[in-house]
Amino acid sequence: MRTVVIWCPDWPVVAAASSAGLPMTIPMAVVAANRVIASSAVARSEGIRRGMRRREAQGRCPELVVFDDDPVRDARLFEAVAAAVEELAVGVEIVRPGLVAVPARGPAGYFGGEEAAAERLIDQVADRAGVECQVGVADGLFAATLAAHRGVLVPPGTSAEFLAPLAVNELAQPGGPERTELIDLLRRLGLRTLGAFAGITERDVATRFDAAAVQAHRLARGLDERPPSRRRPPPDLSISEELDPPVERVDAAAFVAKSLADRLHAGLAAHGLACTRLGIYARSERDEELGRVWRCAEPLTPNGIADRVRWQLDGWLRTGGPTAGIRTLWLAPEEVVEGKALQLDLWRGEGHAEAGEKAGRAMVRVQGLLGPESVYTPVLGGGRDPIDRVRLVPWGEELTPTSDPALPWPGQLPAPSPAVVFPAPFPATVVDESGEPVQVTDRDLLTAAPAKVGINGGPPRPVANWAGPWAANERWWAKETRCQARIQVLLGAEPTQAALLLAYNEGTWTVHAHYD
Missing domain, CATH: 1.10.150 (DNA polymerase; domain 1)
Incomplete structure (x- = not known):
């Protein structure tokens, strides 16, 4: 999707200087953990660079003004920029303080092209927010962000060439x-x-x-980070809170943010989902409605949700957004992804900690009755074969994998892992369009595309899609005389499709696992 990104260079420094009432003509830097994370153009001309230690930076430029990192300050002051952009374009999304994105179609159509829209947005931010910005347009958020860093408009369909x-x-x-x-x-x-x-x-x-x-x-490659098959959550996953008394102070807003974040995350986790675009909406005592959407590259954790709600409320309350206290606040997960990367333990949601503690005592009780080998916890480690990656650890012992999952494992299956790994593989036949058996060459290539697969002597089923092969033996080029490989196949048509993991060994195919 064509995306317009508005980028304010050195935003942490700009926000800190604005808060301190200092001009951008003096050298300034923002530090976190004693390292420079942002610096002004004047400071960079003195040799100050990102990642430099604070003492080294001050040694190179003794007159350097140093500010501590403050994400709340950055988000609060960036609200003026987001509001300025919103006056000209709909669908504003804050990626992070200093970077905001909007779909290109609306402003480009209204102002007569992407170049004209970019010029109007630059003037708008300068007039309304009093800061300089750069605009980039490209296919996708990542390419548009890098285009904004360079102040260019990438023609449609050429993001890969630009990158x-x-x-x-x-x-x-x-x-x-x-x-x-x-x-x-x-x-x-x-x-x-x-x-x-x-x-x-x-x-x-x-x-x-x-x-x-x-x-x-x-x-x-110029594509979106995730495939476009996103699920919109049902309306009941949105949560709201009536605030009595209405919130007018930042400290009260922080308390409300934590409570709402926990509730929203618990509701999403109960459905196996996680939020990547969070809508924050509010209504004041005078029925003024406010709204902002925050985009995140990674699925939001409870703390991530709470931070963004707190930043947004702080921005509204300190920059004169509503003329009265906030009476109603609600959060809407505008876009969600599968939450497998953020899944907690088996007992999750509200009160999951207490439930987990009770379950732990029950497990220990079972071990006392039946022995320590009666309760296991699965631990996923490294390896090439799915069944070899799982280690069953008795309850209460240290959860260490058999091998390091962070190491490179040539031939390892890509995610997701199979849902069911069969203890004993059963035979299969794989044939091409002409009915000839499909085999694997000594270079890990299929002799033909799989067209039909028969399982355990059953009738062949058509292959809707397939992936692979992945080598199961990394030393086939040495003294091995056989070739082992795996492929994934999707059989049949909806709603009776079956996704299987097949393995090839010395001319024979077997079924090893099943995917949900």
Whole structure:
């Protein structure tokens, strides 16, 4: 989707200087954990760089003004920028303080093109908020963000070409997922540009790296980080709170934010969901309605939800948003994804901690009656075969995997893992369109595309889709005479489809696992 991104350079410094009443003509920097996280243009001209230690920065520029990192301050003052953009475009989403995104279709159609819309947005932010900004337009949020950093408009359908010459360091954006190790590994492998990384097939990335690297690979190719098949939550997942007395102070707003965040996360977790776009809405005592949408690269945790609600309320209350206290507050998960990455324990939702404690006592009681080997906890570790990755640990013992899951495992199946792994595989037949058996060559390639699969002597079923093969034996090129590989197949048509994991060994196919 064509996206317009409005970026305010050095926003933490701009916000800190505005709060302190200082001009941008003096060298300034914002530090966190004694390291520079943002600096003004004047400071950079003195040699101040991101990641530099505070003492070194002050040594290079003795007149440097140093501010502590304050996300609340940054979000509060950025509300004026978001409000200015909202006067010209609908669908405003705050990605992080300093960066806001809107769909390009509306402003481009109204102002007569994307270039004209970009010029109007720059003037609007300067006039209404009094700060400078840069605008970028491209296909997708990631490409549009990098376009905004350079102040360019990327033509439709050319985001991949625009990203190709950029360094892989661009994958690490402020407020986004931690990708330092991935970037370091890519550079050591000689993949120094996004185009070089994008040139690798997704299959090879999934085989060599983890799921997070596959997401980064999609960005390098100019695609969205997640496929577009998002589920909108049913309306009953939105939560609201009538505030009595109405909230007028920031400290009271922080208390309300924590309560609502816990309730929203519990409701989403009960449905196996997590929020990636959070709508925050309020109504004042004088029936003034306010609203803002926050976008997050990673699914929001309870603390992440609470922070954004607190930041937004702080921005409204301190910048004169409502003319009276906030009477009603409600949160709406505008976009959700599967919450498997954030799932808590079996007993989750409201009171999950107390329920987990009770269950733990019950497990210990069972062990006292039947022995320590009567209750197990599964631990997922590293490995190539799904059944080898799971280790059953007796309840109460240290949950350590058999092997490190963070290590590279060539031939490891990409996520998601199978739901059921059969204790004993059963035979299968795999044939192509002409009815000839499909085999795996000594270079881990199929001799033909699978067309039909028969299971345990049953009638063949048509293959709707398939993926693979993935090598199960990384030393096939040495002295091994056989080739082992796995493929995933989707059989039949809805609603009776079946997703299976098949393994090939010395000319024979077997079924090893089933996917939900």
